[in-house]
Amino acid sequence: MYPTKQVKIDRLVYALALVPLLAVPAAAEGKKQTVKGDDMIVTATRTEERSIDVPVTTQVITRETIEMSGVADVGDLVGKYVTGHYHKYNGLLSPIGLRGFRTDAHGADLAGYVLILVDGHRIGTGNAAKINLDRIERVEVIKGPASALYGSAAMGGVVNLITKKGDGKLGGSVGGEYGSFDYYKTQVTGGGEVNEKFRFFATADIDDIGDYKDPTFGTVYNSGVEKKNIGGNFVYAFSERHELRLGGNYSDLTSESPSWAAGTYSSYVKEYDDHNDKSTGYADLEYNGDFFGGAVHWRGMAYYLWDKNHWFSGNSYGNSDPDSYQTKYIDETVGTDHQFTWKMTSWNSLLAGFTMENLEKKSYGVADSLPARPYTPGLDYDNQALFIQDSLDLLDNRVNIIAAARYDRFDVTTKRAETGSYASFNERSEDYSHVSPKVGVGVKLFDEKLRLRANAGEGFKSPTADQLSADYYHTTRDVHYRGNPDLDPETSMSYDIGFDLFFSPVTFKFSYFHTDYEDKIVSKVYSEGGQTVSTYENHGDATLTGFDIGVEWALDKTFRLPFTASLWSNMTFNTTYRDELTQSDLLYTSDYEIKTGLNIGYQGLSGQLSHALIGPQMIDNWDTYQVEEKGAFSYWDLTLRYRFDEHWEVKGSVLNLFDQEVEWVRGYLMPERNFLVGLTYNF
Template structure:
């Protein structure tokens, strides 16, 4: 317990978290009553999204389900990392093995973490060096992001491999206008600190956005208290450091063409424990580099809009563990992993008429793997080329239909095809929008699954893709001049040919099948300009079809509630609650499937613009100080309050 926390407990006693909530609400919520009621509402989504159809699309023409978290919202809610943002998205389960920087997996609508594609500025950031090809999202900071879009459902028709559960797309802000910049810093009561800054603008044909961010967390022990020494032996913290540099540089080649260079570099260091004991020498170092050069054009009176991109990524991980008293192995564990990717794409948007849009393109993706661990070496490469097309048309103004198909050619297993169809219909008289879609998707075997060496669960070059098919249907209803908006979406995803390691546990094989179904509900209430309320609930039932066992780390019930009050000019007060229950995981000792206890998280934020270019802010995480574990065996962070300042010019 920190000295500050000890002092607060001495003043408030054991009921400190409850006192904090009561004080927070009693001070700020009554202020809302002093503000004159206004009827203008704040929109929950922007007018267009770019990920659902791989081109800018009006939100009311999108046939799938998409959630958009804007950069402004992330800034106001003080969400510093991608896992913090995704944790509150319906249909998404975030599993983080401890505090900041700890291994983080994201499950979308029952799909595995490796079955949801993650992009940043159009670049595929999935890690070719991990066992399943998934990306650890723990290291992605939100500083200077324009938005994060989360599309749920099978999306391989537009994006190829891994888009079975959906697509997560992070987009960097473009530079525009006169030179401007800003910086912020914050300090937590457990001495966790986050800082960042940016410089953006434009000069003639050139525009730029350059940012830097850093996070340092002294950390808390991630070893569950269940495994702490009975004699009160020492349990140390697990510190984490993150330095992120990013830029977006644009050059106008004329009135109808632009060249953009995206760069992002992430350098981290994390001290981590073994799952059942404290290990003071175990450290992971990572370096991640993402580069993309992109050409955008608009020709033939804006009827043809080509996009050409080429990208390169290099992800390196180094795990180092010297012998210690807690880990008495006489050998130094020294593991190195390197995954590289070369990506190219040529996309064409055709505006046939005001009602009809066509999309056609080619994607090229080549990945490399090299790993050296425990005297075992693994290496390999694979190439995948995809050809896709989609048509979207509006019939009678209120009915939008979409249909697309794709063929991918893989260097190892050959050819796979996918398709998707969707429809959305707006009943203007009642402001009701219906939507439905059906699609197929696939995930190519990861390089480690193809070429991984070892005595158990070794790679298999004869593996075939994992497949999925899924559908969704739902509606959204606006009421009271859209001061109230509600929606329900029902979904079903079937997964087949899943890669697992069956007895005698020597080689990976395509043997498993699974199913996930459920529904997502949201209600947004914005009766006044100064008040927003948002409720969401997700029910997910995911299970192995062959064994009947539940799929782990997919909570069945996730309930969320968010409120934001702007009691007077320049002041924001927000509170969020999330309850997670009815979930399953593997016991870290026996391996049996267990049902961890439910947990409830409460956070609160305050922002005060003291002058045009200076803002003071504060927030509190895990206000109820819940002791809980997301993945079984890993202790989640305790209560922490943050205080900071932000300045702009």
């Protein structure tokens, strides 16, 4: 089932490739690194800083990389470049993971363990397949807990999507793409600086793909996807010190749901036409202003998030009408976030702020074409948070220290669903609070060619409202659902040490991490007075350790090539991932992940050859209800782009170049070798 021979070849290739990579720093020219260490990042500290001045390692996926990736959504982008865990299903469902934790399986924002942000605030979903890349200028990825600044769900890390703001010359583009499986896309963009005060960026696109084929079983019937996206940013500068931005995006997203005929790995059912609507959107208003001669900066933001998950699943119940059974959840969030940065001295900055959010989940159901109870009732969250961070730059900026903490308070309520009836339903509320600390230290040596760093911090995930406060009786299931008000948040304490080498042709980054995961929330079912009761409890701890390695090598500088060429590799090796209660391996955590690429460029021509190798992992086999090992797999992608006549651009990609079996989740094989070509006119 799995290409083990190919994986062995891949390992040999990597072993040979890494020898010169590790040897090059010693032979590199002794010039001060002026690119990677000087990249400006914002996610690690909530303020714009040089990456080398921040002890927390940040992986940045640039706009150039996004354009050369050949992928259309954030999920596939993370799966291609970021080591962690990618849990991609057919259609529009792609949870993403970092360091043993991942977003919720169905994309519920506050139920996940990795946080997705857009321009610094929650985007409202953990389903990365919903997020279109056309508006994204760059992606910043923080591995390890970030709850000290961002609150619940930031246990495994944070993915922050920085959108285009219209910087640069006024212009636009019109383009189209066509590819395998009847894929097409049309897009129009426009933006730039209209005058000294006003700039904008806006984009709209439609793309559609039909049923794809996998390398083994042929056509995956009912796997088509249709997307419609529109969004943008409008920025007005009142003066050099005061600026207002209005932004937002709406995505109309529909897809189908393929099914196996008789057990996994048999054949796909053509008549099975269940489908879903996973539309999503947001709007935000951001103010940035400097006061007291620039010593104090205020960033204030208000935002509205809307996310829908609507399944039409009549076929699942043997009904010829897929609309006869439906489940729909709509999440609406209203929030505001404010932070104040005070540059107290040239070497000390203090950041303080607060966040206030309300999330309401409405639930709907249909059974036998009649209104019915959905699986999950309605939920309501009120979150108020205070955070503070002190940044010290000592010894002429050779030592950087960051200490942060955040206080979160949650008030949660389980509400009656919008449809259906219950034998009894008590809309009960509960509240709790939590404090998350973090500290990091970085030391730069040898004219910033070497950096040593260490971090310690806590992440947490809030119990969901139904886990805390549910109190209702479900007659169909004959179960009393009862929340546990004594639940503690799930927490992770992580320690991270490492070093970075910055030489002229090569950047090398190494991190060792150790995470103690505590108070895992699990379900508990028991009998009380002859009635089945379903509740939750904190039960079980885990330990995760491993290594992250990142390498970037400018081949053109080393070998004095007449064209640009660079080799990069991101690697994670998980050495321990044990459930301390059962003494078994944690599920869905690979032994290793290695993602590598070669970029080249000459005049108007550029290209990228990339490879992903995903190691074995323990998983649940839902056919046998047994835990088993899922084997390793790998794939290659190739993208070429040519820009000519100042305005035109043609691009082509071959994805899954060698037609390998790609299976991020057991039973959900991804497409066979496929192609796409695109033509864009820029004006």
